[in-house]
Amino acid sequence: MRRPFPHPLNLSRGMVEMSHGAGGRAMIQLIDEIFGAAFQDPTLARGDDQALLSLPAGRVVMTTDGYVITPRVFPGGDIGSLAVHGTVNDVAMSGAVPLYLSAGFILEEGLPLADLDAIARSMAAAARAAGVSVVTGDTKVVERGGCDGVFITTTGVGVITDDRLDIAGDRARPGDAILVSGTLGDHGVAVMSQRENLAFETPILSDSAALNGLVADMVAAVPGIRAMRDPTRGGLAATLNELAHQSGVGMAIREADVPLKPAVRGACELLGLDPLTVPNEGKLVAICPPEHADALLRAMRSHPLGQEAAVIGRVVENAEHFVQMETLLGGRRIVDWLAGEQLPRIC
Amino acid sequence: MRRPFPHPLNLSRGMVEMSHGAGGRAMIQLIDEIFGAAFQDPTLARGDDQALLSLPAGRVVMTTDGYVITPRVFPGGDIGSLAVHGTVNDVAMSGAVPLYLSAGFILEEGLPLADLDAIARSMAAAARAAGVSVVTGDTKVVERGGCDGVFITTTGVGVITDDRLDIAGDRARPGDAILVSGTLGDHGVAVMSQRENLAFETPILSDSAALNGLVADMVAAVPGIRAMRDPTRGGLAATLNELAHQSGVGMAIREADVPLKPAVRGACELLGLDPLTVPNEGKLVAICPPEHADALLRAMRSHPLGQEAAVIGRVVENAEHFVQMETLLGGRRIVDWLAGEQLPRIC
Amino acid sequence: MKYVDEYRDAALGRGLARAIVAAVRPETRYNLMEFCGGHTHAIARHGLEDLLPGSVRLIHGPGCPVCVLPVGRLDMAIALVREHGVILCTYGDMMRVPGSGGTSLLQVKAEGGDVRMVYSTLDAVAVAQAHPDRAVVFFAIGFETTTPPTAMAVTRAEALDLRNFSVFCNHVLTPAAIQSLLDSPDVRDLDGGSVPLDGFIGPAHVSTVIGARPYAFFAEEYRKPVVITGFEPLDVLQAVLMLVRQINDGRAEVEVQYARAVTRRGNEKAQALVAGMFDLRKVFAWRGLGPVPYSALTFNTRYATWDAERRFALPDAAGRDPRGCDCGAILRGVKEPRDCRLFGTACTPEKPVGACMVSSEGACAAYWTHGRFRDARHGEDRQCADHSPTP
Amino acid sequence: MKYVDEYRDAALGRGLARAIVAAVRPETRYNLMEFCGGHTHAIARHGLEDLLPGSVRLIHGPGCPVCVLPVGRLDMAIALVREHGVILCTYGDMMRVPGSGGTSLLQVKAEGGDVRMVYSTLDAVAVAQAHPDRAVVFFAIGFETTTPPTAMAVTRAEALDLRNFSVFCNHVLTPAAIQSLLDSPDVRDLDGGSVPLDGFIGPAHVSTVIGARPYAFFAEEYRKPVVITGFEPLDVLQAVLMLVRQINDGRAEVEVQYARAVTRRGNEKAQALVAGMFDLRKVFAWRGLGPVPYSALTFNTRYATWDAERRFALPDAAGRDPRGCDCGAILRGVKEPRDCRLFGTACTPEKPVGACMVSSEGACAAYWTHGRFRDARHGEDRQCADHSPTP
């Protein structure tokens, strides 16, 4: 419907310029030739400022997240795939089937168009793999120095089609089992290994992945799941503390049961980090009544993204809402929120 | 459910620090004490990573926009109210009733908490006035210099409850009437007047406003509206060209009929800008069959935000999809997209 | 806006148009060059061509300051940023003009160069004050209108002792350009010359500075009528009528239509300021016109330290004009934008090939942005015939 | 991780715990000070207190380098950024410590100050290379472990002739601190003194540099057993058992549990490097300990030009410790974190009042982050009783 532009964008040498965000023909061209070409979505291609969604019956769920990761490309992913996975996962954590995404881009003047194109295509591939469509979007350009290359905010919409599901952070009850879907800290370590002033080599790849397939299997097996959350920023420590506070309970986990890759442990020792506070982007924490723990674990382990799932502890009564851990040696300690930001510890 | 934090945020002297985005207790506190306090939404307050929406029957619509405006506060609004109005309007342009917003914040280390609090409260007031709820959100913090103070991406969801409506950018037909809801260019001029290196004084305020009330009256009066769009970036010129290309038609408008405030004309003469390319944030363009133009104009003029509505031209057949204008003196010219960015013209 | 709106009155405008139609003689053609890009823009923006009879032809002249700057001078400006790392301040229009490699200052900025758009020369001085540790260069372009503001900036920088400030001076002179045009073979060879010129719509704002006097030479020596004309549509229409009348009468006089701001002597204070700071360049290359003797300014000895060309080693100005671009011919009035093979295909305002597609005063940009519907012949006539916009 | 995992073996750990329980005498109390913050952290992180009998009490000493730096020195670092506009490079832990006004370097950074976290001193040198036009200061803190890396950075900056680089030196000495502690009235007055000290868990990594030799003096003169101990849980448990045995036996010897990396003489190459660059300060003020003679290093004359204290005019180091903060007493072992009125109310890791709440090696932070459940008496017992985490 829109006509081709006199010259196609120069994807090998071109850069984002202020005009690409100014609302003129240059912006429409950028949207068409990069985003339109990548996402290939008929709704998006219509060129309206909003998308009409077609939704199955059920409860509708919405979530949003901004992605500002540095570096933009990291072992195992990039900001584009991450922006899909993170938001798909937040939708899925409610038990909903993620269906649609919106994508808001904030671009820095000077960003190579080749980078933007690669990001868009990575997003599109991730969306396709996760079975979601990018149906509406927005592009802003800020002056050089006004942002750090590219920021993406995605919003996800999904539908809970199974009436029996009631999954929320405030539903954990003493006695419930706590499960994780696999090894922790992979994403954070993979990203930190690329940071200019840390620069180390590790075989670890980010775990960035869409968990909606895993979740579908889990809720089919155990519709009575109480709570699910993806332990992203702040890691497992933050997620368990959040859930403990929301539900007004304590948590007791066992260090020996928390799955960790040896290289993740190595990197954390080197940097002085607690792997429980390191972010994940393709893992989830699930809480379910104790009698369903085995069934849930089996369902998780049967899915490719849950093969290393484990029961790591259980919900307890606790007025302080502490998350406690039995250490490897049988001592106890609190697993607290990360304080401040994740500064590698030296001393 | 979440417990108060040992010390409340220092809203008078505090600044955003990296820890406010790190996923720990500091982040939760920022979210609770600034966003939670401002939005007062029970769904948001639940603290889940996604919101369960309750939606009336109808077709669901979704839109997203990023807001990166400089300066953050401008005559007639601020980035917070703008982030609500802009997205509410994009939902409303489909004829849908806007219901829910998500809000993704990207904050620069060093941003005064007082500014963030003011922005959040302005957003909340705008949302309340527009009848929408902010039900989910996200906060990221980037290093100083990593973004320009605060960026907000809002996503809106609404429902088209009236089955008769079919409003889209590709539905304009030759003969249709083109209407605007009021004077053009107010927002752009109000913002430019504050730009450091332009700095002029003008009585003009941004027109930033939620148009869903106006739209409700319009679709009630004329369910046969073909297309609606808010002429934001790129102004009326961009919107008419977009619609012309989407619908495969031309447009013919009359300069004498385009409502402009004298001070907006003055500022545009001074800066060498075409007021038709200057952004608006509380105006809409509507296209309807000619026989409904009078009824639509009456409905618009009866609403406080449409008192200066006008019929400015009509849709014509045109293979080139040109937007043409009859000038004040009876000559003709094209109204083209803005080329490049809106650089004040000197020569 | 007072002194603007009155000169856009639709009834008077149509009246003037009728008077022009009434005044033109059936056998005469009136080839009028508007020297100034401001007029080019006004004509396009107000659709004035639609109001004039077919025998009145408006020819765009070399008076768009952005257009006439040759590629090589832009390459020098780019080198200031890329090689010398200066903060380069300039007017907005200059930022989109492509240099030799097709690169514009906007792209240099996107690459990370510190290029800043200023509204006034005083803003450039303020940038130099704010960054004492950086070299700040004002990229000065334009005719006699923009020269005094440049001189004021230097005066101010001198008062503030801002040693990090300098000016890359590209100021050019209107009368020299007009004379070069009149002397060119295109125009001069009245029999074989391809550009018949019957009169000039003279520049308004330039003349507020230099006055009406300098045009007398053209009227007298070349027998070309000149009407110094304001930029509003009634100004232009009145001037056309005045020129038609001169041509009909066989007169060649300098008349001042824009009497509300132009005097015979011009702004002598501004003239003195400029004379005290600048010398004439022996020769300066113009886009389109080529080298024109005594057509541009450079700092005199007393102000030599403010001259960025002396302060920084810059490439010579031998940049090549973009291949296929007919800007030169268009600036001389020999061709029209639609005659250029690249017009609207390789060259559009989003991605201009030549300078004339950049500024809204450039002939190609004005024609593309406002006038190109006149070209779209197929399927267009219906719409043209049925143009009335109200439903 | 080789040489880590083996020392975390759960069966051996429980075995050692049983051996300690078996070894302690019913009538004896074992008050053991871990000098080093690394041990404080390891004890908290592995929950070792739960494994020890009640008669073994672990007292946190002044060996957290972040904790012992007095407020005034931090104020000087802040002044380097705020007043001298330097790029200040430092280790991450230092960034959250509040200075006199409650302001930390992180806040100074948020304000716009250029404060950068480095992982290694070489990174600070690289920053100086990358910014030749800016003064770059490495804010050096720490005991004998971090001093040789600082010296290496200066060696490298000298080789590169990086005149914009300097070091704000705050390196302190372990033996001086131990002696000051043993000489303090709290400890010395064995009858009235509030801190009974029966033995030392000696620092592992410091001792890789200085060797085991310097501790002989304490063992001999003060009759305190010292076991130089690694940082893994088995290391600590073994050391506790070794100390229990020495105390039971009435011995006061220097034993090396961390024999895999500590020799008697230490790293003589590193010692020589440090000796060639630094002089002892006559006196240096420690948080908690107050002024301690000959307890810190400063650049010697040959290296004076690398000294940021000489290069920049800095405020004197008389900063006031935060009101109500008991860090001093805690660093001397006189109080425990839970004794501080501000602990967990005004002072948390998110908004630390004192330095001990900052580093995860600080006693207050370690206790807050890992150990505070031991305090939560109400409604807690049930959970403690029913702790087994597997469902």
Add this chain to the structure above:
Amino acid sequence: MCLAVPAKVLALLPDAMARVDAGGVIKDVSVALVEDLAPGDYVILHVGYALSRLDPEEADRTLALIAEMVTAGAAETPVVS
């Protein structure tokens, strides 16, 4: 050439600056290039400088002349186009 607009001097300011009103927009500009300005005068404003004075009487005269030309033109011949 070069964009310029008429503006009314509202007040003279120090440093040869003046506050002017250009069609409802108020801006501080340099009047260093124009002598003897007083509040109420009109100037031609270009890139932040008053470039010359605008003479209201001449402005009116031009309009009157235009009106006259229109009348004369209308008398001369019937409407075409």
Add this chain to the structure above:
Amino acid sequence: MCLAVPAKVLALLPDAMARVDAGGVIKDVSVALVEDLAPGDYVILHVGYALSRLDPEEADRTLALIAEMVTAGAAETPVVS
């Protein structure tokens, strides 16, 4: 005090640097402070510097000693706590 980890030297590099493996993480560090290192040696790594050599034999000896103490302790008295 101060965080340090054992690492294995993989290769010696110019400028007194070495490539080391710390629990599966590969990093280039300075070995200027430790003499006569060879690939295969273990070091204690602190803030980007090898601070000292780690002696594998002593490491084994310590473990053996611990095992011995555990056995002795178990013999000494029955399990408490």
